[in-house]
Amino acid sequence: MPLIAVYPGTFDPITNGHTDLVDRGVKIFDKVIIAVAENPTKNTLFSITERISFIEKIFHDNTKVEIYSLNKLLVQFAKDHNATVILRGLRAVSDFEYEVQLASMNRSMEPNIESVFMSPAEKYGFLSSSIIKDIAKHDGDLNKFVHIDVLEALKKKLR
Numbered sequence: 001m002p003l004i005a006v007y008p009g010t011f012d013p014i015t016n017g018h019t020d021l022v023d024r025g026v027k028i029f030d031k032v033i034i035a036v037a038e039n040p041t042k043n044t045l046f047s048i049t050e051r052i053s054f055i056e057k058i059f060h061d062n063t064k065v066e067i068y069s070l071n072k073l074l075v076q077f078a079k080d081h082n083a084t085v086i087l088r089g090l091r092a093v094s095d096f097e098y099e100v101q102l103a104s105m106n107r108s109m110e111p112n113i114e115s116v117f118m119s120p121a122e123k124y125g126f127l128s129s130s131i132i133k134d135i136a137k138h139d140g141d142l143n144k145f146v147h148i149d150v151l152e153a154l155k156k157k158l159r
């Protein structure tokens with residue numbers, strides 16, 4: 001049985017921190033499914049179509065990565081895609097409490113799915129989509145932190 005992980009998130013927009021985590025994930029799992037939350041509680045800057053198209057562009061030549069929109073309970077989505085692992089990123093201690101809460105809720109609903117946490121390269125340890133949007137608003141240099149298409153789209157949107 002292939003070992004399939006789901007990597008869920010809002011990805012508004014995808015950053016090099018997210019990409020780094022997926023690149024690490026495919027070294028361990030046979031497949032990583034990026035599940036892009038369609039209706040998150042957050043108000044997103046980019047539409048679901050835009051968020052997915054950035055991710056598709058970045059991983060188009062990686063056959064171990066698949067991308068879907070997520071509009072149902074995560075554990076149900078995982079079961080529907082034969083995934084037995086939920087992959088999440090842990091940057092700092094501040095992520096810990098929320099992530100453990102989420103993992104515990106998911107486990108109580110579906111005990112056969114394990115949450116696995118990975119940490120990104122140190123240079124992305126402080127990176128988040130919201131910080132990216134803040135810096136973009138003030139025209140800061142984001143070259144090292146997002147894909148060129150994301151950079152251009154941010155400039156257009158926030159100009």
Ligand code: ADP
Nearest residue numbers: 008009010011017018021088089120124127128
């Ligand atoms: P969510 O709204 O679910 O937190 P995000 O798109 O913000 O969605 O994040 C999706 C996942 O990616 C989360 O597990 C988050 O901790 C992780 N993540 C976000 N930024 C980084 C980063 N710079 N490095 C590693 N993981 C990250």
